[in-house]
Amino acid sequence: MPDKFLPLAKPDLSEEEIDEVVATLRSGWLVYGPRTQRLEEDFRAMTGTKHAVAVSSCTAGMHLALLAAGIGPGDEVITSTLTFASTVNVILHAGATPVLADICADDLNIDPAEIARRITSKTKAIMPVHYAGQACRMDEILPLARDRGIRIIEDAAHCAGSSYKEQPVGGIGDASVFSFYAIKNMTTGEGGMVTTDDDSLANRVRILRNNGLDNNAWNRYSAAGSPFYSVLEPGFNYRLTDLQAAIGIGQLHRLPQFNARRAELAARYTESFAELPEIETPTIRDDVTTNWYIYVIRLSRLSISRDEVVAELKQRGIGSAVHFLPVHMHPYYRETFGYKAGDYPIAEREFERILSLPLFPQMTDADVDRVVSAVEEIVAQHRA
Numbered sequence: 001m002p003d004k005f006l007p008l009a010k011p012d013l014s015e016e017e018i019d020e021v022v023a024t025l026r027s028g029w030l031v032y033g034p035r036t037q038r039l040e041e042d043f044r045a046m047t048g049t050k051h052a053v054a055v056s057s058c059t060a061g062m063h064l065a066l067l068a069a070g071i072g073p074g075d076e077v078i079t080s081t082l083t084f085a086s087t088v089n090v091i092l093h094a095g096a097t098p099v100l101a102d103i104c105a106d107d108l109n110i111d112p113a114e115i116a117r118r119i120t121s122k123t124k125a126i127m128p129v130h131y132a133g134q135a136c137r138m139d140e141i142l143p144l145a146r147d148r149g150i151r152i153i154e155d156a157a158h159c160a161g162s163s164y165k166e167q168p169v170g171g172i173g174d175a176s177v178f179s180f181y182a183i184k185n186m187t188t189g190e191g192g193m194v195t196t197d198d199d200s201l202a203n204r205v206r207i208l209r210n211n212g213l214d215n216n217a218w219n220r221y222s223a224a225g226s227p228f229y230s231v232l233e234p235g236f237n238y239r240l241t242d243l244q245a246a247i248g249i250g251q252l253h254r255l256p257q258f259n260a261r262r263a264e265l266a267a268r269y270t271e272s273f274a275e276l277p278e279i280e281t282p283t284i285r286d287d288v289t290t291n292w293y294i295y296v297i298r299l300s301r302l303s304i305s306r307d308e309v310v311a312e313l314k315q316r317g318i319g320s321a322v323h324f325l326p327v328h329m330h331p332y333y334r335e336t337f338g339y340k341a342g343d344y345p346i347a348e349r350e351f352e353r354i355l356s357l358p359l360f361p362q363m364t365d366a367d368v369d370r371v372v373s374a375v376e377e378i379v380a381q382h383r384a
């Protein structure tokens with residue numbers, strides 16, 4: 001009998017989260033209430049930042065962080081081409097111009113030298129994307145922004161629970177934005193969090209997420225609140241609901257366990273692939289602690305393409321994925337900005353051979369062994 005399909009990722013939801021959702025329903029307070037406040041407070045404590053502002057997604061949070069930082073038409077924002085498209089979409093939504101940069105071959109993060117090369121008098125923000133859970137080389141990126149009026153807005157979608165030089169990701173640049181999408185390390189289904197030490201940036205994100213209403217509206221429906229509000233600027237409805245926050249509270253509580261289990265599974269993969277020269281395992285720099293959001297191998301010396309390896313794994317009941325098709329290769333970006341093959345040689349070369357293998361806390365050691373055996377078999381059949 002064929003084995004059950006092993007997906008790339010799967011959320012780990014417990015009775016703790018289910019009970020909290022039910023309690024939220026029974027409370028009748030579904031949005032903008034005590035559970036959102038609790039999740040913000042707990043997340044703030046984890047990152048050690050002054051503020052944590054819950055939003056409806058990482059995408060929404062990045063959009064607001066850019067607007068709150070004053071980024072708009074005429075401004076350039078530098079980010080990695082090896083990211084999920086929403087990082088770049090929000091730069092356009094803010095009215096600014098995205099400037100893509102190539103990556104480092106070792107950790108697949110944005111290359112600080114590439115950022116430096118692309119800074120102009122119009123550069124108003126840099127958006128480092130912490131790929132796969134491993135923070136970028138922030139010590140080289142931060143000085144590029146200092147004294148130039150350039151803001152650092154981090155795409156920390158992959159990074160809940162990661163740290164850089166012993167400091168939790170979240171309080172390094174001007175703002176960091178996390179994702180609680182279904183397959184991220186902690187989830188609320190959809191959701192996100194903006195963290196920052198900057199009071200005015202945090203305040204503006206709070207206003208913009210709630211249609212531009214002043215903050216007194218927070219308690220509008222409680223005995224302590226005021227029924228009056230005024231609109232300070234045209235904002236958005238980017239709120240997280242209390243039902244989602246109820247899931248997030250338990251997820252955040254269990255995040256250290258999730259990440260510890262991910263690290264064990266990743267170590268098992270890395271050990272198992274040690275003798276297989278066709279498989280390069282992830283390079284983790286020694287100045288970071290990764291949360292192992294994804295486990296990305298690189299293929300070499302095979303007679304078949306990476307896409308064919310994906311298909312071979314699928315035939316064996318194993319899910320895999322590619323993070324990511326570089327942004328400059330997507331039709332919209334290619335056609336709008338005139339990118340062509342060869343513009344970002346490292347990202348293009350690595351894209352051809354990256355492959356994300358199943359990794360989630362509920363995976364067993366036997367699941368890892370099953371993936372390893374399948375990869376070994378595919379490699380043995382297709383050595384170049």
Ligand SMILES: *Cc1c(COP(=O)(O)O)cnc(C)c1O
Binds near residue numbers: 181
């Ligand atoms: C998942 C992801 C996002 C988007 O997060 P949402 O919460 O779904 O908006 C942004 N950037 C990167 C790098 C991601 O992987």
